Amino acid sequence: DTGVSQNPRHKITKRGQNVTFRCDPISEHNRLYWYRQTLGQGPEFLTYFQNEAQLEKSRLLSDRFSAERPKGSFSTLEIQRTEQGDSAMYLCASSSAGDQPQHFGDGTRLSIL
Amino acid sequence: DQQVKQNSPSLSVQEGRISILNCDYTNSMFDYFLWYKKYPAEGPTFLISISSIKDKNEDGRFTVFLNKSAKHLSLHIVPSQPGDSAVYFCAARLYSGGSNYKLTFGKGTLLTVNP
Numbered sequence: 395d396t397g398v399s400q401n402p403r404h405k406i407t408k409r410g411q412n413v414t415f416r417c418d419p420i421s422e423h424n425r426l427y428w429y430r431q432t433l434g435q436g437p438e439f440l441t442y443f444q445n446e447a448q449l450e451k452s453r454l455l456s457d458r459f460s461a462e463r464p465k466g467s468f469s470t471l472e473i474q475r476t477e478q479g480d481s482a483m484y485l486c487a488s489s490s491a492g493d494q495p496q497h498f499g500d501g502t503r504l505s506i507l
Numbered sequence: 508d509q510q511v512k513q514n515s516p517s518l519s520v521q522e523g524r525i526s527i528l529n530c531d532y533t534n535s536m537f538d539y540f541l542w543y544k545k546y547p548a549e550g551p552t553f554l555i556s557i558s559s560i561k562d563k564n565e566d567g568r569f570t571v572f573l574n575k576s577a578k579h580l581s582l583h584i585v586p587s588q589p590g591d592s593a594v595y596f597c598a599a600r601l602y603s604g605g606s607n608y609k610l611t612f613g614k615g616t617l618l619t620v621n622p
Contacts, residue, residue, distance in 0.1 A: 398550070427609065436511075436596050436612025437551065450607045485550055489608075495541055496610060498550035 396420055398499035400486050406505045407476060414472045415502045419488030426469050427496060428461060429485040430454065437485050437498075443469060473504075481506045510534045511599050513613035521621055526584040528616050530597030533578065539600035541610070542571060542582045544593045551596055555582070587620045594618075 399418040407413050419426050424445050429437035440459070442450045445466035455461075458477075463469040473480055483503050487496035512531045520526045530540075538559045543551035557564040557571045557580070564571050570583045584591055597613040 400550075425606070425608075429610075434614060436598070436614050437610070439609040439611070442607045442609060444606050450603060450609070487550075491606075495553040495556055497553060498543075500548070500550040 398486055398488055398497055400484075400499035400502050402502055403500065404503045404505070406507065408507050409478060410475055412472065412474045413476060413504060414470055415484055415486075415504075417469045417471070417486030417488075417499060418467070419469070419486070420490075420497060421467075423488035423490050423497075424466065425489045425491070425496075426463055427487040427489075428469070428471055429487065429498075431483040431485060431501070432481075440471075440484075476504075476506050478506050480504060508533075509613075510537075511597055511611050511613040513595075513597055513616050515616050516614070517617040517619070519619045519621060520587050522589055523586045526582075526587045526591065526618055526620065528582040528584075528595050528597075528618065530580050530582075530613055531578060532580075532599050534599070534601065534611075535578070537599035537601055537611075539608070540571070540573060540580050541598045541600065542569075543596045543598060543612075544591075545596060545615070546593050554595075584618075587618075589620050589622050592618060592620050 426443040428440040431437045443463040483501045485501045487498045489496045541556040542554040545551045594615040598610040
């Protein structure tokens, strides 16, 4: 299967801990997006990469959040000093250049105890 | 302020009948609209899309209609099948510079197709 892959699928951690999620996009896709989805809401845009360059960050992305895509392939999203409000599904999507739809992974569900 | 609205949290239809899911938007700068389907414990799956310069796009049982003057789009599924039961998200694309085409999603509509 060559879809978008996200790991881990679930993460449970205590408040104040750091967590890191990984996203492997579809191999030929140079665009990568992170979204966050909370209960009863649609996904909300967090940040966007074209190749290794992070070109946009949402106001939702506080200073505790950082994302990287070091070689223009996989990406990581790190949350430092987690808070209760960080509990959500974190979704990664990728697309190729042009008018192509974004394809999503199955997400990482983060639960903060 | 929600720019993409799906005002029906849920919809129930009989197998074989038509399902119509609605979506309204407020930002006239959106240039592309997409529908995604989501099963529990899975990520959203792309279903169908439409450019803002068109008013209809059809793919098999799925048709999306766009009414720009009303800022309204709808997804028609005919005939509906039990396997179509899922949450459907309407999404709108906005070019925000630097080649970023980020999506703004509605809250979703849970479709249940009864056998």
